[in-house]
Amino acid sequence: MMPMGPFSEIERVDALDKVRGRTRYAADMQFDGLLHAMLVPATINKGRLVEFDTAPVLAIPGVKMVLTSEDIPTLQREIAFRGQPIALVVAETLEAAIEGAESLQPRFETVPFNAVMNEETMTAVPAEGLNIGDADALDAATTVVEGTFEVARQHHNAMETFHTTAVWSGNHVTIYEGCQNSARSRNALAESLGIPPELVTISSIQVGGGFGLKSPPKLQTDLVARAARLAGRPVKLVTPRGQLYHLGPHRPRSVHRMRLGADGDGRMNAISYHAVHENIAEGQFSVAGYYEDISRVYTIPNFQATAADYIIDRNLTRQTRGTHPFPAGFALESLVDQMAHELGQDPVQYRLRQLATTDIIGRRPLAPHFLRECIQEGAKRIGWERRNPSVGSMRLDDGTMVGIGMACGYFGAGTAAAETTLRVSANGKTTLLGSGHEMGQGMSSAYAAIVRMGLDIDPNGLEIRMGDTSFGPQRMTVGEGGTSGGMPVIARAVEEMQRRFRELIGDRALTGNMHEQLARVRRPYIEVRMGELAPGQDASALEAFRTGGRAPSDHPTHTSMSYIAQFVEIHIDPGTGRIRMPRAVSVADVGRVVSHRTARSQMLGGVVWGFSTALREETEVDPRFGGYLNDDLAEYMVAVNADIGEIDVALIDQPDPYVSSLGVKGMGELVMVGTGPAIANAVYHATGQRVRKLPIRIGDLF
Structure with missing residues (x-):
């Protein structure tokens, strides 16, 4: 068996082609006779397509076809969300396809809908909860801290949008598109077309970012494949970003009500937690997942959790990098920090004294891990010992408020x-x-x-x-x-x-x-x-x-987790409230590290995205119409180079003998978890304000 010893550093094997512009993505594929397609989205949030006239579109020079529900069964007249495709225009040029799609004038009948979660007027759909230990333990706690935490809805914004090119050769179709699950996409398309899977090839050799966006099969894959078969020519569709906001899955808005109790010795001993989020009917993004990973971090024997969905009439909510632990960890790590301050204890030492060794859900030991070492190394690198623990005590010579905060991140490993x-x-x-x-x-x-x-x-x-x-x-x-x-x-x-x-x-x-x-x-x-x-x-x-399925691992004796410790220094202008992050330290335990170069790169990206989700990103919805108001990179605020200061990352690089034969744990989701509460905790250290919502706005500080 290959030893679990450290791996040597190698260069990125894909780097040279990328910097030379030789790497080809789905939208780069060119074929003789290629036609271009453009979707026609629904302009209502819920209802029915009554009629539209395709004749004026077909009269546009270059337009070859306008495909509707009469041509493609996966196009529906029943409208479930704004942006749902109702037609596909196919033309000789991209310009003609766009003109044709914009010229179509459909007529709809509308029905009432719920575009956003409203806990006062809507009925919650309960989900499975968790009841471990003594349900009354929180009432007996000596110290209790609590809060209601909110994480905004957010979109992925990968550089590559949805790109699909379909080419038929006889009765075999090849699809070129960026996806995260080519086998599942192949099987879904084969089932929709009514052909054997061996007659479908999904080619997704290079993907321009995914993060959960490109995991489920896409409706446009089916539409483009059918269009190419009807046209007898290759067809390409590059979805505009504004449409992608309505078509692609996204992180739902979620609310987390949590109470945390500690006994007379200051040990955390009880949690009461209720999580709700937006979901579509029969959605696959489980609200129950919020409490799973956070229950395995600290020695808290009494854990009661409930969860519920609020059904909304918008597009798919689904996993976005950090998935459940990012929002749930924002609540937990904020309250752990608050508990340490309430008890007059150092937030680093407080966590170190209470790290879990047991999975209370699985009722078995946690695999040996190095979260303790992550915290200690991160504290050393950020200079935690030089931090004045008094709230609002640290300032620069010009009056800029300084805050240093930390939080842990965690994600199930398998x-x-x-x-x-x-x-x-x-x-x-x-x-x-x-x-x-x-x-x-x-x-x-x-x-x-x-x-x-x-x-x-x-x-x-x-x-x-x-x-x-x-x-x-x-x-x-x-x-x-x-x-x-x-x-x-x-x-x-x-x-x-x-x-x-x-x-x-x-x-x-x-x-x-x-x-x-x-x-x-x-x-x-x-x-x-x-x-x-x-x-x-x-x-x-x-x-x-x-065959394209998935069977998750389940070690019979131990539960494995990936861990990270996040430390940040933030500066706040006392006049404007503008927040800067000149320094961040991130130390991770992801088992044996196979490629240090790419692992460090992912950690840097995780800190950047964590900063962005904590201080910049929020998708705005107009509740009257259900549409996204900032569905582009001009108005959807993401972190840019000028926002990011020095990022110091480190890896423990020790194998987990229980997770796999190589001792390798995952890190892609983990690397942004913990950044949100670390920044919020730093804001408290600088200002004395406990901010309970992400993203943090200037108005939250004063």
């Missing part, structure tokens, strides 16, 4: 079954069939690090093939599962390749790398195919992987 094929050839080429999607996070570089560490090959001849269902089974890249799910099986394949190579060469004393030695023994290549089960899985999990 892996999944996977399979890979590895071939080393005498011609200097090495081919690895990876599994997953390269969304810029550097997964291909992590794969390359394992192969290059274990095999004496020409690194310039290494090709990593992933993201395309024609290559072989592809696993979804969600929930921190990219590295942790794909790496263990590749390590197994490398070990098997080592064994097969030793068996082939035997006692012969040959010089050169593996390619040269294969050439000397006249062996064109060696190929190995390996499968790997995650803890708690049986052979059915591999079969699910091969």
